[in-house]
Amino acid sequence: RSMRREPDNTASFRSSAQRGPPSKVPEVHIMGEVVGGMDFGDGVSCRWKIEHGKHWSVLEGDPSGHSQTAYVRHPTEPAAWNHPIDLHYRTTSIQGWPKIIVQIQQLDNFGRLRIVGYGFAHVPCTPGLHNITIPCWRPTGTPNEELTAFFLGNMPQLLDDDLIYHKAVKERCFLITVPSGKVSCEFSVLTRHFGDFAVDS
Numbered sequence: 001r002s003m004r005r006e007p008d009n010t011a012s013f014r015s016s017a018q019r020g021p022p023s024k025v026p027e028v029h030i031m032g033e034v035v036g037g038m039d040f041g042d043g044v045s046c047r048w049k050i051e052h053g054k055h056w057s058v059l060e061g062d063p064s065g066h067s068q069t070a071y072v073r074h075p076t077e078p079a080a081w082n083h084p085i086d087l088h089y090r091t092t093s094i095q096g097w098p099k100i101i102v103q104i105q106q107l108d109n110f111g112r113l114r115i116v117g118y119g120f121a122h123v124p125c126t127p128g129l130h131n132i133t134i135p136c137w138r139p140t141g142t143p144n145e146e147l148t149a150f151f152l153g154n155m156p157q158l159l160d161d162d163l164i165y166h167k168a169v170k171e172r173c174f175l176i177t178v179p180s181g182k183v184s185c186e187f188s189v190l191t192r193h194f195g196d197f198a199v200d201s
Contacts, residue, residue: 131185
């Protein structure tokens with residue numbers, strides 16, 4: 001009679017012990033807010049999104065949002081939005097560092113919504129508290145289109161939002177634009193495990 005042998009699991013235990021704990025993956029935590037806008041006029045809101053490269057993934061948080069519509073008492077006053085941003089990323093490369101893209105919308109007295117500004121800025125890559133200003137612009141049309149926009153509010157707008165950043169180098173040179181205002185943002189940037197990959201943080 002042949003005797004049944006118990007399976008030898010020492011090899012599997014040995015291989016699992018040699019593997020050790022999983023390697024640490026760099027993480028970035030971005031907290032802050034879209035503080036407000038200047039020189040856009042009255043009844044404006046900010047639609048924003050934070051884009052990242054292919055080596056990044058979102059662990060927690062919403063990478064896009066839309067603020068409330070802010071009204072000002074005087075044209076020189078900033079429109080206050082104070083819209084919160086809270087994102088937690090993991091990454092395998094510093095390429096494709098997050099950037100914020102904004103689109104400013106204006107609601108007039110007749111309930112018409114128009115886009116009055118576009119802009120983008122890179123999120124600071126050093127840990128700490130940062131205040132940044134995003135200069136915004138809008139495309140211009142022909143003199144007749146600008147006259148129509150002045151009286152009817154039908155401002156020229158982009159048909160492709162990729163012109164704000166992704167296609168800016170190749171195709172923005174064909175656009176005629178004018179400054180439209182500025183957006184102020186505040187970011188607190190935290191990094192984790194960057195030192196394990198010889199990246200200064």
